[in-house]
Amino acid sequence: MSTERMPNPAMLIPGAMEALMDVNKAIAATGLDGKLLALTHLRASQINGCGPCVAGGAGQARRNGASAEQVDTVAAWRETPWFNDSERAALALTEAVTRLADNADPVPDQVWDMAAKHFDHKELAALLLNIAITNTFNRINAPTRQQAGKW
Template sequence: MTPRFSPFKVAPDLIKALVGFETAIAAGGLEHSLGELVKLRASQINGCAFCIHMHAKDARSQGETEMRIIMLNAWRDSPLYTDRERAALAWTESLTKIAETGAPDADYELVKSQFSEAEIIDLTMMIGAINVWNRMQIAARGVHPVQPPVAVA
């Protein structure tokens, strides 16, 4: 894959603004581990290899288990996720696929059962931000870092 452009070089002020937006969202207090699952799931739905790589790596570095990362695409059928995580993941899918879902009341009621109104706003903004990053990286044909293969003994 050949990158098309580098948003970090071409539009540093816009990137800085988006990073600032995410910093403000993070200050809202949602669990970092939950945020990584949300960002990873939205990136899976959107097919953004750059962001999948980044958020899987970030989740691992924060102590997330390999199995929960692997099973994330099938979270509805796995007992590995808490009710709060399930509500956030359902809301993530609903908003990431908003043209298909229209953000149904059932998904809102589920998220409302686990999050305060302020947390719902933070979560919704987080989902919006990762969708912007996904679209930017897909449009730019951003290439994730590649580590050399590890030799098997």
């Protein structure tokens, strides 16, 4: 197991963690389904290899009503029957936004259109902000090797 390289950077800069948490509060205040937010957080964190966020996202998903099958198979959501169409659209958008540099067309129209079919602009805004803040946390935690369970 690798060891932490430094304390969490957001904890070292006064006000940084509070600002990040305020974004999370704003996202939650939109009313977008907490299970959906947790599943997208979990999926982005899996892609980015962020141990603390994977652990946190799995727990958050369970607390918000995700089934054990959903938590266990979110990385293989395309090949399982446990996700509805709106969850699939959100997970596809999550993967595209998290992997922006991997494709010439980072968020293809097909992915965007499917998400827009299931979510209005406010919900899409909340979903995109959730993906972005998750990626922010992942990009703070992974390079500094923050450890799951060490809060």
